[in-house]
Amino acid sequence: MYLFLLSWLFILSFTVGLSGALSPGPLLVVTVDSSLRRGWSGGVLTVFGHLIVEVPLIIALAYGIGNAINTESVKMSVTLIGGCTLLALGSYTAYTSRTPRRARLLETLSASSTSVHAERSFSWRPIFSGLIATTTNPFFWIWWATIGLTMLTYASLFVMANVNPPIYWGTLSLLFNTLLSPLLWQPSYLLYSFIFSSILPQFMFQSIDFNYLFLGSTLIGWGIIAIGHFSSDIAWYTSVSLAVARGKQLLSAKLYQAFTFVCGLILILLGIWFLVSFISPSLTS
Structure with a gap:
């Protein structure tokens, strides 16, 4: 039954996460752009830039920072900064698409072994692009402060425990330091028997809220939700990266430039939309 519930958490998280991933946004645009420039590996590296932001955010939400993020001032700040950054990123992408180096372009569009080698070479640029596209997207923060936070809360309801990690870990730390650590320094069968037969049960019933002992299952639930979302x-x-990389081999140099230029324009339009929503929220609501 427990494994069934964990499987249900994974499927639920995967489905909800996929609904968010399928929504067009800056990350999709930079994934397409990176796949055009460096092949499918460039698009995959873009996702790792996204995860660099997402992993610490999930941990922070689990520890109760969701209410701080879901405030109007934070939303407006992220919208303003994100709009300006997307304008700059889009302008740079559009500019570089119009002035490519011929040798690099031919290498990118070629299906030869040289192109394969180029696609496999490592570059930090796709990771950085994914990080920027994620950080500057206000809807990413809003999604996690609402839908994502609800998913994490569901994990706690899943084990019927109050979510309070500091109390959970503090209780286990107190238990270890008070009763179990002496056994590590002075191993003794008599001391071991005395602690677990007399002192430990009394200590647990007086000092430990068993509700928090089930929080270990909540932490597992959070992990399953994170894995499902990732x-x-x-x-x-x-899938997007592979599709773009396959189609890229059929593109001419001019079409390649046009697609990359369109990616830059889309980023610029998203930046303008964010800035307009900052200036006049009623226009985008």
Whole structure:
């Protein structure tokens, strides 16, 4: 039954995460752009830039920072900064698409072994692009402060425990330091028997709220939700990267430039939309 519930958490998280990943946004645009420039591996690396932001955010939400993020001032600040950054990123992408180096372009569009080698070479640029596209997207923060936070809360309801990690870990730390650590320094069968037969039960019933002992299952639930969400991101954006990389081999140099230029324009339009929503929220609501 427990494994069934964990499987249900994974499927639920994967499905909800996929619904967010399928929504067009800056990350999709930079994934397409990176796949055009460096092949499918460039698009996959973009997702890792996204995960660099997402992993610490999930941990922070689990520890109760969701209410701080879901405030009007934070939303407006992220919208303003994100709009300006997307304008700059889009302008740079559009500019570089119009002035490519001929040798690099031919190498990118070629299906030869040289092109394969180029696609496999490592570059930090796709990771950085994914990080920027994620950080500057206000809807990413809003999604996690609402839908994502609800998913994490569901994990706690899943084990019927109050979510309070500090109390959970503090209780286990107190138990270890008070009763169990002496056994590590002075191993003794008599001391071991005395602690577990007399002192430990009394200590636990007086000092430990058993509700928090089930929080270990909540932490597992959070982990399953995170894995399910990451899997949806990786599955979708890897599929996009492979599709773009396959189609890229059929593109001429001019079409390649046009597609990359369009990616830059889309980023610029998203930046303008964010800035307009900052200036007049009623226009975008």
